[in-house]
Amino acid sequence: MGKLEQLIKDLAKEIGFDVVGITTADPFPRDEEAALDRISQGLMDGLHWYTKERVRKANRPALLVEGARSIISVAMSYNTGDPIPGEPGPTGKIARYAWGDDYHTLMKERLRRLVEGLSEQVGYPVKSRIFVDDGPMNDRAAAERAGVGWFGKNSNVLTPSHGSWVLLGQVITDLDLKPDLPLKKTCGACVRCIDDCPTGAIVAPFVIDNTRCISFLTIELRGAIPREMRPLVGDWVFGCDICQDVCPVNRKAALGVEPAFQQRHDFGAPALLPLLELNDEEFRARFRNSAIKRAKRVGLQRNVCVALGNIGDLAAVPALAKALSAPEPIVREHAAWALGRLGADAALLFLRDALPGETDEAVRAEIALSLSEAGAPVSS
Ligand code: B12
Ligand code: SF4
Numbered sequence: 001m002g003k004l005e006q007l008i009k010d011l012a013k014e015i016g017f018d019v020v021g022i023t024t025a026d027p028f029p030r031d032e033e034a035a036l037d038r039i040s041q042g043l044m045d046g047l048h049w050y051t052k053e054r055v056r057k058a059n060r061p062a063l064l065v066e067g068a069r070s071i072i073s074v075a076m077s078y079n080t081g082d083p084i085p086g087e088p089g090p091t092g093k094i095a096r097y098a099w100g101d102d103y104h105t106l107m108k109e110r111l112r113r114l115v116e117g118l119s120e121q122v123g124y125p126v127k128s129r130i131f132v133d134d135g136p137m138n139d140r141a142a143a144e145r146a147g148v149g150w151f152g153k154n155s156n157v158l159t160p161s162h163g164s165w166v167l168l169g170q171v172i173t174d175l176d177l178k179p180d181l182p183l184k185k186t187c188g189a190c191v192r193c194i195d196d197c198p199t200g201a202i203v204a205p206f207v208i209d210n211t212r213c214i215s216f217l218t219i220e221l222r223g224a225i226p227r228e229m230r231p232l233v234g235d236w237v238f239g240c241d242i243c244q245d246v247c248p249v250n251r252k253a254a255l256g257v258e259p260a261f262q263q264r265h266d267f268g269a270p271a272l273l274p275l276l277e278l279n280d281e282e283f284r285a286r287f288r289n290s291a292i293k294r295a296k297r298v299g300l301q302r303n304v305c306v307a308l309g310n311i312g313d314l315a316a317v318p319a320l321a322k323a324l325s326a327p328e329p330i331v332r333e334h335a336a337w338a339l340g341r342l343g344a345d346a347a348l349l350f351l352r353d354a355l356p357g358e359t360d361e362a363v364r365a366e367i368a369l370s371l372s373e374a375g376a377p378v379s380s
């Protein structure tokens, strides 16, 4: 490793990144082909912004930065220990990466500091572009080739020190840096994540069907969660960690030390009933500078209804009954489904009472179906 490369790594670690690697700005042909195939097979359906054009850019760094020569690839751990329980009552689950502050803002700000430090070292402003998740860049492919980690069969990049509990970021630059080598590690014969994914979303090693992934269904999807998927979502209300929780590599992962990623409020085990009560302003206040904002209030409340239906605690009946008169049809529809799934007499009574006054076709259909599935008469 050259002097400048060592300096970059020292600086990145000093700034708070846990793993750092360097690779060339050459294209990622295997990944481009895989991603284009995935789109053609409908496995990326639902992500309207994930286009073939984006895939081409994401896998050809020179299209993103003119004269690009190198990529500095960083990983930051968000593995901050066990959840701290919140209020009593039914609780759900939020993916670990969203327990603390929003990583996009934090990591981008740190990568800007890295670029500033780098410019100071070389004595001129380095040409660069920063990516953390939200731009057209293939973060995992860069991390793999830079030796930051290897692809697990659940398609997450696993680092030797912090497992897959890391978020990835990149600086593409015109500096000519000496690249690191990819790691020679693999999952071996393990298939735990494939077997344990509750929705069967890992359709082959390294291949996710986005439309079945709970992370997509609870974060990215706008509109109704397909009815057949709802029981499989379990108690996840934002994202899903099952394929990482079961991974043996993650059992040995070091804890992350970033204070900003420590659990806020009760995000590690959120009390669900209060979440159903939030209005827009309260939602914004509670989830300020949190990745959870992305689900939007209506999306989160939709997910909370599904989780409450799956948890099966009858203490949720009054809150779900109240949600039957929420202004948004999506919330009403999923509250109706949850009440039907709880199946108790009181829950079904609320459903029957709501039907005559319901004007939205999809909600009416959900109420009628939920009642008939529970063996209850549709009209009183
Ligand atoms: C779209 C997206 C999603 C979608 C689709 C998931 C997916 N697998 O692609 C959804 C919403 C479902 C999602 C979920 C999650 N995501 Co996401 N997501 C992205 C995003 C924006 C693009 C990823 C992408 O291009 N996918 C397209 C497919 C084709 O790529 P792929 O699944 O990675 O598959 C690659 C391999 O198959 C490889 N490949 C092909 N052939 C072969 C053969 C061999 C032998 C090997 C080894 C590899 C290999 O090529 C493919 C392309 O690189 C990236 C950020 C970014 N800009 O890169 C974050 C990103 C991948 N997500 C991230 C995270 C944290 C998650 C979740 C863990 C969040 C959660 N807890 O809910 C889950 C994990 C679900 C899972 N098992 O993948 C992190 C991953 C960090 C890591 N350690 O890997 C990223 C990198 C964001 C970031 N900057 O940190 N995500
Ligand atoms: S995040 Fe959850 S639903 Fe998605 S692949 Fe992993 S285990 Fe399956």
Ligand code: SF4
Pocket (backbone or CB within 6 Å): 152, 153, 154, 155, 187, 190, 191, 192, 193, 194, 243, 246, 247, 248, 249
């Ligand atoms: S659970 Fe096993 S197969 Fe899946 S990523 Fe971890 S080591 Fe690889």
